[in-house]
Amino acid sequence: MKIEEEQSLVELGKVNGVFGIQGWVKVFSYTSPRIQITDYRRWLLRHNGRDQEYRVLRGREQGKAIVAQLEGIETRNASEALIGATVFVYSHQLVQLGEGEYYWSQLIGLNVVNEQGVDLGNLEWLFETGNNDVMVVQGDKERFIPYIRDNFVKNVDLKSGVILVDWDPDF
Numbered sequence: 001m002k003i004e005e006e007q008s009l010v011e012l013g014k015v016n017g018v019f020g021i022q023g024w025v026k027v028f029s030y031t032s033p034r035i036q037i038t039d040y041r042r043w044l045l046r047h048n049g050r051d052q053e054y055r056v057l058r059g060r061e062q063g064k065a066i067v068a069q070l071e072g073i074e075t076r077n078a079s080e081a082l083i084g085a086t087v088f089v090y091s092h093q094l095v096q097l098g099e100g101e102y103y104w105s106q107l108i109g110l111n112v113v114n115e116q117g118v119d120l121g122n123l124e125w126l127f128e129t130g131n132n133d134v135m136v137v138q139g140d141k142e143r144f145i146p147y148i149r150d151n152f153v154k155n156v157d158l159k160s161g162v163i164l165v166d167w168d169p170d171f
Contacts, residue, residue, distance in 0.1 A: 009044065010094060010105045012037050013087040018080050019062060023073040025082055027059075027066045030104075032128070035061050038068055040089045047085035100149065102156060104133075110163050112137045112145070115154065118169045120145075135163075143167070 017026035029037040038059025045052050059068040073079050104126050112120045121139020133147040145167050146152050155164040
């Protein structure tokens with residue numbers, strides 16, 4: 001895979017099980033809503049050091065799970081072989097966001113600095129609380145900073161890789 005292609009991959013979920021006997025896979029989706037992962041009709045699955053592209057034929061919610069039928073995966077044994085695979089799509093497949101909007105995958109790994117220039121660490125992951133998203137920043141200690149634009153998050157600069165926050169480093 002070319003470096004440009006690797007850099008344009010966005011992780012959307014993981015294959016975490018099988019469904020039925022006709023090769024359907026269960027997917028743990030990072031998208032919101034979760035079923036949206038099946039809107040992407042081409043997945044790149046990375047498993048055991050190998051990458052393979054699949055066309056998504058169908059997908060649906062099955063109870064609390066998301067299940068998908070992939071082209072060429074027609075048996076339970078074939079789908080079992082995919083358990084543990086990471087689901088990627090190319091960034092050009094994603095909907096273009098408006099000014100000041102970001103996909104979580106764009107933010108993870110950025111350096112978080114407060115307005116006084118104190119390096120708080122790197123953004124490790126985010127999670128939803130219902131009211132707002134929360135950034136988990138790992139530095140000299142782990143910090144949970146609400147992702148609230150103009151209140152705590154003052155600026156996001158993807159080019160320089162920095163998120164500027166209004167946050168007390170002692171908190």
